[in-house]
Amino acid sequence: MNTHPALPAEESAALTRGVTLLSVVTAAVLVGMKLAAWLASGSVALMASLADSGLDLIASLATFFAVRYAAAPPDAEHRFGHGKAEAFASLFQGGLVFASAALIGREAVVDLMAPHPLKAEGWAIGVMAMSTLLTGGLIAAQTRVLRRTGSVAVSGDRAHYASDLGSNLIALVGIAASAWFGVGGMDALAALLVAGVLLWGAIGVFRQAANQLLDHELSPEARGRIIELVSRDARIKGVHQLRTRAAGPYVHMQMHIDLDPELTLADAHVVLVDAEKRVLEEFPSADIIIHADPRGKAEPHGGAFAETSRAQA
Structure with a gap:
């Protein structure tokens, strides 16, 4: 797409x-x-x-x-x-x-x-x-x-x-x-x-x-741009499990990001909100969900679409 x-x-x-x-x-x-x-x-x-x-x-x-x-x-x-x-x-x-x-x-x-x-x-x-x-x-x-x-x-x-x-x-x-x-x-x-x-x-x-x-992913170019925008903050150590789909005039995206496990919840929240704002500047019709993982200490996620590889983006 x-x-x-x-x-x-x-x-x-x-x-x-x-x-x-x-x-x-x-x-x-x-x-x-x-x-x-x-x-x-x-x-x-x-x-x-x-x-x-x-x-x-x-x-x-x-x-x-x-x-x-x-x-x-x-x-x-x-x-x-x-x-x-x-x-x-x-x-x-x-x-x-x-x-x-x-x-x-x-x-x-x-x-x-x-x-x-x-x-x-x-x-x-x-x-x-x-x-x-x-x-x-x-x-x-x-x-x-x-x-x-x-x-x-x-x-x-x-x-x-x-x-x-x-x-x-x-x-x-x-x-x-x-x-x-x-x-x-x-x-x-x-x-x-x-x-x-x-x-x-x-x-x-x-x-x-x-x-x-069938919820086809956005183009590789769009996905790459999303990862680039999110990763501009040095406090974000990685982006994985990026999922995107279009629905009429809207685009939905969700992802996991790696953060320093020593960050407070309030500081982590600020990092997430800033990342959302950067993405919304270029994708203003986006619905964004970002999950924060403590880098090196995160437990594997379960569910129907369980994470199988940390390299998956």
Whole structure:
């Protein structure tokens, strides 16, 4: 996973709310445009793109609500917050993409066996060109937000629309080839390619959502940076048992540090708090738990994830 961005949870939530609203509006506009053009032209490639955009609208709505729920503060029943709602939204998106690809593939095969001429080709081409531009603009906005927030829901939505961008281009080429050059079957072949692009995009969405749901560690770079920040205090003799995971706009981390066994409890507490502050400067949305061990005198810890090696970090 990538290094978690250094943004406060409130700012990250505001950015994700804004870009998910833009996603919903864009999807609604695309559905309206493609529906009108498909009814006029009868293009299978355009129908495939319309079906995909319809599911995009549903997926964008799911993401719209998921990022708002994920940003809600912890409560009595969810003491670690609600961040994983974003990953569930990504799984939902992946399922819709697979359904869309199956529908598109079926219609393309039927049209290949019994091709039909297109109507109103110019309008269909114009709509697909406009759809490509709108989708490209949305992806650019999502990319800017993703660089700052690391939101898995926005990442899944962007992957979805990136697949759409490819499918729009493929459909545009297929419609143009059938309309301008009279190449039979190109419309349906383009629809089959759209289905393949969607399936590939869905695999990426599932993989990223699974990483967060299965508590995948942060990147080696992020983990190394955390250890470096904690270790800046000479009173900290070592860092081990570092565990990290992301959950929507939040990142959770816990670790053990070695301290001089002669330090008083009050002094050890000051060392821990200072270490937390250094980490929070670069990971402001972090939830941090630090356990202090007396160096050379600590007993092995038990439990389900008992420490097996002091070298483990």
